[in-house]
Amino acid sequence: TVVTVNGSASHITPRLLYGQMFEDINSGDGGIYAEMLQNRAFQQVTPNTTAALYAWNTINGAGINVIADPSPVSSALPNSLQLTIPEGASGSIGFGNEGYYGIQINSGWTYNASFYYKFPVTSSFEGAATIALQSAEGQVYASASVSLIGSQTTWNKVAVHLKPTLSPMSTANNFTVTLNAAEAAGETIDFAMFSLFPPTFKGRANGLRIDIATTLYEMKPSFFRLPGGNNLGGTWATRWQWNATVGPLVDRPGRMGDWGYINTDGLGLLEYMYLCEDMEMEPIMAVWAGYSLDGESLPDDALDPYIQQATDQINFVIGDPTVNEYAALRASLGHPEPFPLTYVEIGNEDFFASDSYIYRWKYFAGNLTAAFPQLRFIATTYPFDPILDPVPLQYDNHVYQTPGWFIENAFYYDSFERNGTYYFQGEYAAISLNVSDVFGDGRLMYPTIESSIGEAAYMTGLERNSDIVFAASYAPLLMNVANYQWTPNLIAFDASEVYPSTSYYVQQLFSVNRGTEYLPSTVPTYNGTLYWSVTHDSSASTVLIKVVNVDSTSAPMTFNLPFEVASAGFATVLTGPPTASNSPTTPNAIVPITSPMTFSKSFNFTAPAYSVTVLTTQFV
Numbered sequence: 001t002v003v004t005v006n007g008s009a010s011h012i013t014p015r016l017l018y019g020q021m022f023e024d025i026n027s028g029d030g031g032i033y034a035e036m037l038q039n040r041a042f043q044q045v046t047p048n049t050t051a052a053l054y055a056w057n058t059i060n061g062a063g064i065n066v067i068a069d070p071s072p073v074s075s076a077l078p079n080s081l082q083l084t085i086p087e088g089a090s091g092s093i094g095f096g097n098e099g100y101y102g103i104q105i106n107s108g109w110t111y112n113a114s115f116y117y118k119f120p121v122t123s124s125f126e127g128a129a130t131i132a133l134q135s136a137e138g139q140v141y142a143s144a145s146v147s148l149i150g151s152q153t154t155w156n157k158v159a160v161h162l163k164p165t166l167s168p169m170s171t172a173n174n175f176t177v178t179l180n181a182a183e184a185a186g187e188t189i190d191f192a193m194f195s196l197f198p199p200t201f202k203g204r205a206n207g208l209r210i211d212i213a214t215t216l217y218e219m220k221p222s223f224f225r226l227p228g229g230n231n232l233g234g235t236w237a238t239r240w241q242w243n244a245t246v247g248p249l250v251d252r253p254g255r256m257g258d259w260g261y262i263n264t265d266g267l268g269l270l271e272y273m274y275l276c277e278d279m280e281m282e283p284i285m286a287v288w289a290g291y292s293l294d295g296e297s298l299p300d301d302a303l304d305p306y307i308q309q310a311t312d313q314i315n316f317v318i319g320d321p322t323v324n325e326y327a328a329l330r331a332s333l334g335h336p337e338p339f340p341l342t343y344v345e346i347g348n349e350d351f352f353a354s355d356s357y358i359y360r361w362k363y364f365a366g367n368l369t370a371a372f373p374q375l376r377f378i379a380t381t382y383p384f385d386p387i388l389d390p391v392p393l394q395y396d397n398h399v400y401q402t403p404g405w406f407i408e409n410a411f412y413y414d415s416f417e418r419n420g421t422y423y424f425q426g427e428y429a430a431i432s433l434n435v436s437d438v439f440g441d442g443r444l445m446y447p448t449i450e451s452s453i454g455e456a457a458y459m460t461g462l463e464r465n466s467d468i469v470f471a472a473s474y475a476p477l478l479m480n481v482a483n484y485q486w487t488p489n490l491i492a493f494d495a496s497e498v499y500p501s502t503s504y505y506v507q508q509l510f511s512v513n514r515g516t517e518y519l520p521s522t523v524p525t526y527n528g529t530l531y532w533s534v535t536h537d538s539s540a541s542t543v544l545i546k547v548v549n550v551d552s553t554s555a556p557m558t559f560n561l562p563f564e565v566a567s568a569g570f571a572t573v574l575t576g577p578p579t580a581s582n583s584p585t586t587p588n589a590i591v592p593i594t595s596p597m598t599f600s601k602s603f604n605f606t607a608p609a610y611s612v613t614v615l616t617t618q619f620v
């Protein structure tokens, strides 16, 4: 195969071309949000049930129960943990939390632990509570003592630092609060709003797990789509509401998320904005637009309160604190400057409710465009189906398919009319080999070389058409291997490790090597086995050639470049057996390998079987 590269760029690479789609689907709580205690505030649980105690366990016969507190720590957190110490017990007694399927204990870290306590009835008790990190067998790695005072009948917050002496391999550990049973016999004590934080990414308070955030950051993503995805709102009653996710943690009620577990909303709108700021990304932010996954759409005369809520959400992000109360709220929380924001998505996958979207889009996009003429609004129905007013200038396309579909559709956007409409490939992934039931049996647990190179073939088409494709993100982004609702995902993790997939490396190779302008070249054969995309980074004057070979045999190629090049360059290759995956048992089975390569104005390159390669050298 001979590829001739054009010397003049057809279009510049859009600044947001590669980014990340996020929602709390096996990914936020217990994942990138660094809180280590599961069910830390008994949010959204039914008091006086054992289910309400999930992730908590009793130690040495203590009585623990989640109560509807007559004087709760806040109106947002009506439940407390009530500890009763029986008479006649001896030794240490209390309760523990198992974390999110484990707690990583690292002797290099200082942990911040805190909780609120009160005595429901005043008592003469005054004694020590020991706060500790210990193995499931009871080996104590770190502990600190606080004194609990029986006359404390109103909520009092205690906070301690914990510095482990060891770094056990196992994450089967507990956070514990214990008292001396003899001293505390007969006492009843209420607790609320526990928290255990490790060090966080860039030291941000209430921030992100360092290893997961670093893995995201190393993909050099340019945008972060939030807060969903389905988790934007499965039912009217439990939809995501920005205002319930900002401010002090004690004021956040949490909600039943759309993926079967309670969201703490500790990772809230401001935390999302800080995530974007700390990783140099721009948010693509969704607003709930009156449709719920249970099929309900609000009628057209009931939208105003939700348009107002969306307006307030946007003002919280970009408003002027001197004129808008929600922008002033942002300033009061520590960020007077507006955050960067260009794109706002109206709903999610509204092709499920396109009839009502005709009026929902009309009123949401109409009102929000008037309020924020500088923003661009993304529609989520199929392009021009139905016809919408005002005419959307951006659409969000989603596709989950087989690797073969992605190969066959590498030219998907080539046929799109250039009529001023831009496209966000907001979700895409090769998820199954089962062409007859992509979402059913045969789902991949982890991306494989076969699925990842299928995505890569498709991505060469996204680059060729990035004059109208302004942003693209694989979905879903993260997967807690101990508790997940969707497979495959880009990055897997457990309580102590992160497992970047083969698709993560494809995303990283394309994102890091995106260039600043697209150089047209010989067009690949439709539904063939070889795909490529050539870009130029005008600041570094590097030429970046991405080559995808989906075939089982290597492919000799010749590239004819438009200008002289430096002879010394590099080839970074991701390749392996088609069914190979990175996983907890094979964490680094397939990683990109970079080696020096000699280039010339016309050079040969053999694309390995089942491979994605980035060839880079400099124009001289």
Ligand SMILES: O=S(=O)(O)O[C@H]1C[C@H](O)[C@@H](O)[C@@H]1CO
Pocket (backbone or CB within 6 Å): 023, 228, 229, 230, 231, 348, 349, 398, 400, 427, 475, 476, 486
């Ligand atoms: O069941 S799906 O509709 O395919 O769910 C998909 C589409 C939705 O936007 C996202 O939340 C989810 C997984 O990424």
